[in-house]
Amino acid sequence: MPFHSRTGGLRRAAAVLSLAAFGFATPAPAQPAFETAAPHAILIDYNTGTVLYEKAADQKVPPASLAKLMTEEVIFDQLAKGKVSLEDTFTVSQRAWREGGASSGGSTMFLPLNSRVSLGDLIKGIAIQSGNDATIVVAEGMAGSVEGFARMMNEQAKALGLKDSHFMNSHGLHDPAQHVTMRDMSKLATHIIREHPDHYKVFSQAEYTFNNIVQQNRNPLLAMGGGTDGLKTGYTKESGYGLVASAERDGRRLILAMMGMKSIAERKTESERLMEWGFRSFEQTVVLKDGEAAGEARVTGGAVSTVALVPKGPVTVTQPRGTDVKVTRNVAYQGPIEAPVKKGAPLATLQLTINGKPLREVPLYAAADVEQGPLWWRAVDMAGGYVSSGAGWVANEITTRVMSAWNGEPATTGSTAPAIPAPAPASPKL
Known part of the structure; x- marks a missing residue:
């Protein structure tokens, strides 16, 4: 060189x-504004993080079963760290059977009392069947109690930067102190897709059979095609009908989070409208x-x-x-x-x-390795910034001597130090 x-x-x-x-x-004109009946919604582009649409996305709302996304995230995180395995089994307790089983009136995996169930089956029961009993079994098996597991959920939420979400239980049934935002839910979905791609596949499974009972996935967009492959629905009377969904088409992935719709039909209609609008109205440029x-x-x-x-x-x-x-x-x-x-x-x-x-x-x-250069090159780099000063002259002298020694030449430079002005004469005494 x-x-x-x-x-x-x-x-x-x-x-x-x-x-x-x-x-x-x-050449085409800009897209018109979009409106949805959903009180709370956000649509983002997964690849770029661009927010395509938002409406009250930072307002805190009850999560309903969207809380189960954080339950699954904690499980996936513990699996990645080797703290648990898919083959681990947990016991169905009285609490899980009573609060989350068939008699509870909520969504359930129909787990038999005192039976032992593998973590792999429980993951499917939560993602596909939205089993409240499955979330309690996981919470007790991994943290000793639902309350202890909620602490794990909040710790993970903090680690992921979900600053406006707080969890009190693993299933999402109403608690006044429990809340999320749609922006946080879109961030959580993004994280699950990016960091746990193998486990994410469970959210696209159309149905699951456990205990000889077949249950369909509750995500309405899955059956409609269009590239939808996750994630989760939710409902309580306090939250209304909600959904976090993701779809991929032609290399583009969108993530939708919405809450507060009045019926299953409205959730289906509005989620489909917003997702279709996002794919139709935006494009990606490399x-x-x-x-x-x-x-x-x-x-x-x-x-x-x-x-x-x-x-x-x-x-x-x-x-x-x-x-x-x-x-x-x-x-x-x-x-x-x-x-x-x-x-x-x-x-x-x-x-x-x-x-x-x-x-x-x-x-x-x-893009490539850069090895250290020869000693005299490194000396040039060190000296180069000081060439206009007396210190620079000294550095250049050292550099030249190093280079001469490197090449077997006499260590003479022929240069002179910059002149140092003589001190001014003292003022005469008066």
């Missing part, structure tokens, strides 16, 4: 590279292809002076069909970045804005 390419001084603490702005234009570099970061003391920055997978933005948008990309990183650098190391952030408004941030990673 030429010597001059190694110089350039120390990078400032926060280096920001502005990349060229570019626009995407489509900002960066998989493996495409977003920019480069300067590297200090390396065999090369820069490293390419790439995302993990393609980067897309969601926009209304028929609108002219200008997407601006900025790459920000904390510098200087010192060699060695490992491929895949997180180094920077891609900041996306649309028409001047912040949209999303995407992590960027080193």
Whole structure:
């Protein structure tokens, strides 16, 4: 590498590279506003996190059986940590049988009293049959009590950033102190899909048979097709009819959360309308292809002076069909970045804005290894930022001597130190 390419001084603490702005234009007019009869709703694009529609999404409401999504999340988390296994069995207690069984009048898995049931079966009974008894068996088996399990639910909610949700039980039956928001429920669904893809598949199962009883999945969108593959319905008289659903079409996934509808029929109609509107009215545009570099970061003391920055997978933005948008990309990183650098190391952030408004941030990673350079290259990097000062002269002298020694040359530089002005004469005494 030429010597001059190694110089350039120390990078400032926060280096920001502005990349060229570019626009995407489509000829059709902007989509009209959408309205739903649901009192509380939010629709988001899973891939980009873009909110496509929201209505009172931050208002706290009783969760009903949507609380079972957090019950399942706690189970999935404990499975991932190796604390439990799908083969573990738990006993159906008097409380589970009485409060969640057939005599309770609520949704149930019809678990026999004092029987032992595997965690794998209980997961299905909660996701597909919405069994209140199954959630109590899980709570008692994993935490000793429903109350203890609720503490686990709240700890997990806090860890996931669900700041407006609080749980008092594992099944969602009404408690005045228990509440969620539709925004939090959409975040929870996003997390389950992303972090537990194998377990997420259970939410798409159309029916489940246990104890010789066949029960259908209560999600109305599953039977309608359209790519729906989860998640959960809910109802109490205090909450009204609710739903958290997800559907994927042509590589796009939308997540819908809504609550407060007046009937099963209204829930079915409004959820279908909102999901269809989301797929029809918005599209995704690729900002960066998989493996495409977003920019480069300067590297200090390396065999090369820069490293390419790439995302993990393609980067897309969601926009209304028929609108002219200008997407601006900025790459920000904390510098200087010192060699060695490992491929895949997180180094920077891609900041996306649309028409001047912040949209999303995407992590960027080193596209290749950067090994440390020879000693004299590293010395150049160290000295480069001080060439205009006396300290810089000293650093350059050291650098030149190191380079001469490296090449077997006499350690003479032919340079002179910058002149140091003589002190001013003392003022005469009067």
